[in-house]
Amino acid sequence: MAVTVNNQRVMVALDVPGREEALALGEALRGSGCWLKVGLELYAYAGPQIIQELKALGFPVFLDLKLHDIPTTVERAIRGFVQGGADIINVHCSGGYEMMARAAAAVREEGSKLGTTPKVIGVTVLTSMSEIQFKEEIGVQRDLKEHVVQLAKLAEKAGLDGVVASAQEAGEIRKNTAADFLIVTPGIRPAWSAAQDQARVLTPQAALAAGSSYLVVGRPITRAENPRQALEQLWD
Numbered sequence: 001m002a003v004t005v006n007n008q009r010v011m012v013a014l015d016v017p018g019r020e021e022a023l024a025l026g027e028a029l030r031g032s033g034c035w036l037k038v039g040l041e042l043y044a045y046a047g048p049q050i051i052q053e054l055k056a057l058g059f060p061v062f063l064d065l066k067l068h069d070i071p072t073t074v075e076r077a078i079r080g081f082v083q084g085g086a087d088i089i090n091v092h093c094s095g096g097y098e099m100m101a102r103a104a105a106a107v108r109e110e111g112s113k114l115g116t117t118p119k120v121i122g123v124t125v126l127t128s129m130s131e132i133q134f135k136e137e138i139g140v141q142r143d144l145k146e147h148v149v150q151l152a153k154l155a156e157k158a159g160l161d162g163v164v165a166s167a168q169e170a171g172e173i174r175k176n177t178a179a180d181f182l183i184v185t186p187g188i189r190p191a192w193s194a195a196q197d198q199a200r201v202l203t204p205q206a207a208l209a210a211g212s213s214y215l216v217v218g219r220p221i222t223r224a225e226n227p228r229q230a231l232e233q234l235w236d
């Protein structure tokens, strides 16, 4: 099957408990043009070397560890992750301006030493969170979409390359940030799949139409009997 422009905008979340499972999915998706995402689960079982192993199969890698700590700790960890080969890394926007600004500077500096151009993006409000949880559990009275846009603007000001947000907020973020600001959207569910623990979901087509740059898709592909076919069927 061919590499399509749409596949290049898909990041497949390899949320599996081991190196072998991850590499088997990498083999199945090899040559499709998609990205692979290494998150907390795979990182816990396979360690940082999995990044280079997946890159050796030809994939760009998004390292999704959602860093949220004091500025110095985040900056120093980020330097290590860039040296480890991550192409995109994320931090939580709620860590604040200084943390994000230092993360952005560290990514650029380490990238220039290696002759690479890694990026850092900020998580706004998790796609598993509903409007009701946001207001009643977390206690934020502001409208969720407004909150996400405010965090995206802060991330842009701090020099981040983009944000992670649900596709339901992508349109509003697009209107309020530069055209090349990345919007990475998890919570993508094709019509043929179940929402599971995601709350703010949209279909792949609707996410692209809303202005998302990249779509993060996990279980609809990784739990499918034929992951490669599921990737190609995202647009059905």
Ligand SMILES: O=C(O)c1cc(=O)[nH]c(=O)n1[C@@H]1O[C@H](COP(=O)(O)O)[C@@H](O)[C@H]1O
Binding pocket: 013, 015, 039, 064, 066, 090, 123, 125, 126, 127, 128, 164, 165, 186, 187, 188, 196, 198, 216, 217, 218, 219, 220
């Ligand atoms: O940063 C992320 O990638 C992320 C942010 C967010 O708000 N919501 C979210 O689901 N994710 C990640 O995106 C992936 C979604 O996986 P599925 O729900 O299986 O498609 C998981 O690996 C999550 O950790």
